[in-house]
Amino acid sequence: xxxxxxxxxxxxxxxxxxxxxxxxxxxxxxxxxxxxxxxxxxxxxxxxxxxxxxxxxxxxxxxxxxxxxxxxxxxxxxxxxxxxxxxxxxxxxxxxxxxxxxxxxxxxxxxxxxxxxxxxxxxxxxxxxxxxxxxxxxxxxxxxxxxxxxxxxxxxxxxxxxxxxxxxxxxxxxxxxxxxxxxxxxxxxxxxxxxxxxxxxxxxxxxxxxxxxxxxxxxxxxxxxxxxxxxxxxxxxxxxxxxxxxxxxxxxx
Amino acid sequence: xxxxxxxxxxxxxxxxxxxxxxxxxxxxxxxxxxxxxxxxxxxxxxxxxxxxxxxxxxxxxxxxxxxxxxxxxxxxxxxxxxxxxxxxxxxxxxxxxxxxxxxxxxxxxxxxxxxxxxxxxxxxxxxxxxxxxxxxxxxxxxxxxxxxxxxxxxxxxxxxxxxxxxxxxxxxxxxxxxxxxxxxxxxxxxxxxxxxxxxxxxxxxxxxxxxxxxxxxxxxxxxxxxxxxxxxxxxxxxxxxxxxxxxxxxxxxxxxxxxxxxxxxxxxxxxxxxxxxxxxxxxxxxxxxxxxxxxxxxxxxxxxxxxxxxxxxxxxxxxxxxxxxxxxxxxxxxxxxxxxxxxxxxxxxxxxxxxxxxxxxxxxxxxxxxxxxxxxxxxxxxxxxxxxxxxxxxxxxxxxxxxxxxxxxxxxxxxxxxxxxxxxxxxxxxxxxxxxxxxxxxxxxxxx
Numbered sequence: 001x002x003x004x005x006x007x008x009x010x011x012x013x014x015x016x017x018x019x020x021x022x023x024x025x026x027x028x029x030x031x032x033x034x035x036x037x038x039x040x041x042x043x044x045x046x047x048x049x050x051x052x053x054x055x056x057x058x059x060x061x062x063x064x065x066x067x068x069x070x071x072x073x074x075x076x077x078x079x080x081x082x083x084x085x086x087x088x089x090x091x092x093x094x095x096x097x098x099x100x101x102x103x104x105x106x107x108x109x110x111x112x113x114x115x116x117x118x119x120x121x122x123x124x125x126x127x128x129x130x131x132x133x134x135x136x137x138x139x140x141x142x143x144x145x146x147x148x149x150x151x152x153x154x155x156x157x158x159x160x161x162x163x164x165x166x167x168x169x170x171x172x173x174x175x176x177x178x179x180x181x182x183x184x185x186x187x188x189x190x191x192x193x194x195x196x197x198x199x200x201x202x203x204x205x206x207x208x209x210x211x212x213x214x215x216x217x218x219x220x221x222x223x224x225x226x227x228x229x230x231x232x233x234x235x236x237x238x239x240x241x242x243x244x245x246x247x248x249x250x251x252x253x
Numbered sequence: 254x255x256x257x258x259x260x261x262x263x264x265x266x267x268x269x270x271x272x273x274x275x276x277x278x279x280x281x282x283x284x285x286x287x288x289x290x291x292x293x294x295x296x297x298x299x300x301x302x303x304x305x306x307x308x309x310x311x312x313x314x315x316x317x318x319x320x321x322x323x324x325x326x327x328x329x330x331x332x333x334x335x336x337x338x339x340x341x342x343x344x345x346x347x348x349x350x351x352x353x354x355x356x357x358x359x360x361x362x363x364x365x366x367x368x369x370x371x372x373x374x375x376x377x378x379x380x381x382x383x384x385x386x387x388x389x390x391x392x393x394x395x396x397x398x399x400x401x402x403x404x405x406x407x408x409x410x411x412x413x414x415x416x417x418x419x420x421x422x423x424x425x426x427x428x429x430x431x432x433x434x435x436x437x438x439x440x441x442x443x444x445x446x447x448x449x450x451x452x453x454x455x456x457x458x459x460x461x462x463x464x465x466x467x468x469x470x471x472x473x474x475x476x477x478x479x480x481x482x483x484x485x486x487x488x489x490x491x492x493x494x495x496x497x498x499x500x501x502x503x504x505x506x507x508x509x510x511x512x513x514x515x516x517x518x519x520x521x522x523x524x525x526x527x528x529x530x531x532x533x534x535x536x537x538x539x540x541x542x543x544x545x546x547x548x549x550x551x552x553x554x555x556x557x558x559x560x561x562x563x564x565x566x567x568x569x570x571x572x573x574x575x576x577x578x579x580x581x582x583x584x585x586x587x588x589x590x591x592x593x594x595x596x597x598x599x600x601x602x603x604x605x606x607x608x609x610x611x612x613x614x615x616x617x618x619x620x621x622x623x624x625x626x627x628x629x630x631x632x633x634x635x636x637x638x639x640x641x642x643x644x645x646x647x648x649x650x651x652x653x654x655x656x657x658x659x660x661x662x663x664x665x666x667x668x669x670x671x672x673x674x675x676x677x678x679x680x681x682x683x684x685x686x687x688x689x690x691x692x693x694x695x696x697x698x699x700x701x
Contacts, residue, residue, distance in 0.1 A: 074695050074698075077594065079593060079594060079694045079695050080694075080695050099598075099599055100598045103593070103596050103598040104596060104598070105596075106593075106594070106595075106596040107595060107596020107597070108596070110596070112594040112595070114591075114594075114698070118587065118590075118591045118594075118698075120259075120262075120588055122262040122263060122266045123262060131255060131592075134255040135255045135595055135596055135597050135601070136596075137254055138254060139257065143254075185595070
């Protein structure tokens with residue numbers, strides 16, 4: 001178990017990560033702060049949070065509603081900027097990167113899985129999965145890489161048992177299938193870091209188990225680092241580490 | 254690549270996109286058709302007016318009461334000597350009240366007074382006229398063979414047997430040529446007679462009453478210029494008959510001048526002015542465009558106004574695309590968040606919506622271009638089909654004096670309309686696109 005945090009929580013060296021000790025650091029957050037202004041009131045959601053995540057490692061982050069789990073996930077996913085602190089992804093300090101470079105870094109290194117799947121309804125399952133690869137290329141580049149991207153996307157869908165549903169639109173898929181398509185989309189560009197926000201929160205128990213099995217198996221097989229924000233203790237139990245976000249800091253759950 | 258791909262999907266998956274395209278297509282098509290038809294009208298009107306008017310018209314400024322009349326021969330010779338002038342012929346012109354001989358009333362209908370009871374009488378020398386004006390052509394253009402002159406070489410000649418009224422047969426009356434439209438309207442034929450009444454020059458200015466000078470003219474035949482107003486208003490008589498009827502000493506009312514094709518008419522006009530002034534002759538000189546500038550200007554003005562109105566309509570349909578893009582961005586806020594999460598750059602996200610707006614505008618404008626050009630090129634066929642299908646009269650020949658709806662398709666202008674529509678729509682769609690690009694991805698993902 002490895003944890004760290006600032007302030008009252010013990011700060012652990014990155015190399016002390018269980019299970020992935022010695023592996024390269026994929027994400028290194030130091031002293032992350034994030035506050036929101038609500039009228040006259042300033043709400044400090046994160047108060048100098050630290051986190052080290054190594055390659056192939058999985059971390060579950062728990063906490064009560066409103067604790068700042070999603071805020072943390074958005075910061076780690078470079079969708080938001082911290083008010084203070086440092087965040088390195090794969091050794092790159094991201095706090096001063098331009099919006100475009102952050103987008104590029106996100107595209108190449110980070111995959112997202114959301115509770116409500118967030119698939120684009122106009123696209124088929126395969127097209128949804130291909131989208132991150134499409135974003136990587138300009139028109140001409142895409143024409144050259146399209147075949148390979150298609151094969152790659154189909155392979156990921158196949159790994160998730162959805163090759164036969166590749167041409168279906170999200171509206172024709174069940175909740176579990178949609179989430180598997182969302183996982184395939186998150187994995188297709190082979191990101192270093194996979195960020196999941198309540199990935200089973202919208203599924204029944206049995207489907208949740210299947211999805212969790214597949215998610216962890218794929219992450220382990222391909223060496224993705226995994227951060228799961230969840231309320232589900234069973235899901236959290238599968239992670240290498242379980243952390244509790246409380247009062248703006250991370251601590252052992 | 255994702256920009257074009259998603260833009261295409263967003264556009265193709267929405268029925269409202271097709272409605273937007275249809276609106277733009279209708280607007281662009283309508284603009285192209287109207288501009289083509291109005292250009293056709295202008296062109297046709299120019300041709301007709303051109304055909305009935307001299308290249309340059311010289312009008313002596315004279316007052317017969319205060320000095321000798323402008324000498325015809327001097328004026329003709331001086332004009333013919335001008336470089337570029339191929340012919341010049343003097344005409345005598347005078348307005349007259351007209352009545353069909355034998356008709357019981359003068360005024361057929363007060364409302365029609367200006368149309369039917371007033372004519373412009375032109376006193377011409379038929380032989381001199383032929384090489385200069387289009388008289389010979391006008392005689393041949395008469396559609397009803399029974400109204401043609403017996404001998405175009407001698408247009409004013411008529412067989413005595415054709416004169417209907419026995420009292421007129423041996424009266425040795427002068428003859429005239431009448432426009433076919435007037436002949437049709439009044440059911441006139443060669444051999445019928447018109448009574449023309451005008452004011453002679455031999456008036457005592459201080460007299461209480463104005464004495465008219467009246468003469469019966471037997472119709473020798475008709476002419477057709479295809480310019481309806483001319484074919485209703487003009488009556489040709491022989492020069493000597495005109496002089497006898499009016500008792501005028503005027504030798505020239507106007508000089509009808511033909512100029513070599515390709516010559517700059519304005520330059521010829523200006524040179525004419527200088528030459529006549531040098532010769533001490535006071536004359537107005539004008540080109541055919543000068544003479545009809547109000548009439549032609551009105552048609553041109555109409556075209557411009559219609560262009561502006563329909564162009565405004567096109568812009569309005571472009572703003573529909575703008576509204577559609579605003580709604581699309583609003584509807585796709587969560588997609589924008591997802592795309593941001595996948596690493597799509599802000600500019601790329603904005604480009605999706607700009608491209609979608611551009612695609613709708615382009616689709617509509619291109620469809621409108623082809624539809625508009627197709628209709629404009631076959632406007633008469635479309636008119637016939639509409640008239641046959643719906644039993645409505647779209648085009649009245651008697652109003653416009655054209656046998657068919659004229660249309661001049663200017664593909665360059667049409668392409669310009671098409672391009673301007675696309676550019677305008679694209680530019681205004683940049684606003685919703687910018688909004689999409691600037692959306693905070695976190696807020697977008699949380700959007701419900």
